[in-house]
Amino acid sequence: MRITGSRSYLSYEWFGVLAPFDPACRLVTSSFFSPLTLGILRLLFAVYSLVTTITVLVFQSVRFHSSRSFFSYFTDLSYIGLVAYFWASSIQTIVFVLQGQKAYPLQKWPRILQLLHVLLNTTITIFPIIVTVVFWTLLASSSTFSTRYSAWSNVSQHAMNSSFALFEILLTNTSPSPWSHIIPCFFLFASYLGVAYITYATQGFYTYSFLDPSVEHGLLAAYIIGMGVGYCILFAIVKGICTLRCRLSSEHVQCEALDEWEHINIEQPKETIGSEA
Numbered sequence: 001m002r003i004t005g006s007r008s009y010l011s012y013e014w015f016g017v018l019a020p021f022d023p024a025c026r027l028v029t030s031s032f033f034s035p036l037t038l039g040i041l042r043l044l045f046a047v048y049s050l051v052t053t054i055t056v057l058v059f060q061s062v063r064f065h066s067s068r069s070f071f072s073y074f075t076d077l078s079y080i081g082l083v084a085y086f087w088a089s090s091i092q093t094i095v096f097v098l099q100g101q102k103a104y105p106l107q108k109w110p111r112i113l114q115l116l117h118v119l120l121n122t123t124i125t126i127f128p129i130i131v132t133v134v135f136w137t138l139l140a141s142s143s144t145f146s147t148r149y150s151a152w153s154n155v156s157q158h159a160m161n162s163s164f165a166l167f168e169i170l171l172t173n174t175s176p177s178p179w180s181h182i183i184p185c186f187f188l189f190a191s192y193l194g195v196a197y198i199t200y201a202t203q204g205f206y207t208y209s210f211l212d213p214s215v216e217h218g219l220l221a222a223y224i225i226g227m228g229v230g231y232c233i234l235f236a237i238v239k240g241i242c243t244l245r246c247r248l249s250s251e252h253v254q255c256e257a258l259d260e261w262e263h264i265n266i267e268q269p270k271e272t273i274g275s276e277a
Contacts, residue, residue: 016178017115021107026173027121028093028104031249035097038172042090045164049083052156059149072199072207074192075135075157078127082164085124088117122177122185125169125238128161130189130231138210169241173249176242182235189231193224 012019030038056076061067070076096104106117135158145151168174196207206212213220 012111012115014178015115015180016118016175017111019111021111021114024173025096025101025104025107026175027089027106027117028096029173030171031173032171035093035101039090039093039097041167042086042093045167046083046086046090048156048160049079049086049164052153053079053083056153056157059153069199069203069205069207072195072203074127074195074207075131077192077195078123078131079157079161081120081124081127082161085120086164088120118177119181119184121168121174122181123188125165125177125242126185126231126234127189128165129234129238130227132158132162133230134208134227139208169238170245173246174242175246176239177235179239182232185235186228186231190228 028038029035033041053076057067057070060070092104092106106114135154140154140158143150144154193211196211200206210216210223211220216223
């Protein structure tokens with residue numbers, strides 16, 4: 001294992017899980033909302049996404065009789081990731097509030113759980129955006145809004161999913177994902193190709209038409225490579241946005257601290273004059 005300073009590749013530290021874990025409580029705070037408001041919003045997103053997932057699964061089972069293919073779609077798998085993240089993050093944030101905003105449970109949990117949480121955070125800021133872009137550019141059709149259920153489910157899973165991701169990217173204090181996350185998250189993303197072709201082998205259909213080699217021919221390789229490159233570009237963009245947000249919020253905090261210091265510095269001579277009189 002190669003050592004670089006106090007860190008080593010494939011260590012917890014290399015993946016952004018430091019000790020102590022998140023001492024500034026960035027995962028449960030926001031520059032725009034109080035911790036209580038953030039916890040409530042995350043809980044609302046958790047409930048909505050869970051209800052959406054259950055409703056879609058029930059419709060596929062009862063009305064369309066296609067529940068066997070539910071876990072074959074990247075849309076559903078990435079949406080389940082959103083459900084898991086918002087339930088986990090909302091509970092951590094609410095407990096943080098109940099404990100006087102001093103600490104939250106994940107900080108004391110095993111490091112493997114801390115690693116899984118930060119990796120999950122990375123996936124829910126990348127995968128939903130990929131789903132939205134691919135659906136509205138390649139898959140959307142006249143049937144997208146043909147019924148109330150179709151319109152609602154498509155908006156919920158292919159539009160609101162990115163809204164949830166943008167909420168975490170723009171409106172929380174979560175630190176930018178380290179570059180090391182690009183590897184395991186890319187592995188998860190690429191592994192979906194295996195799921196898609198296993199589905200074809202076991203159920204006889206392609207989950208997404210652009211993955212059918214008999215239809216796309218040479219374009220299939222271009223789609224796969226393009227999505228891989230797009231993933232890397234999107235990862236860099238999201239990381240850049242989060243870095244900029246953190247810098248702007250840090251400058252805001254420094255300005256507030258400077259204002260408070262100047263206020264104290266101005267008021268202090270008055271007290272001194274008063275005491276001399």
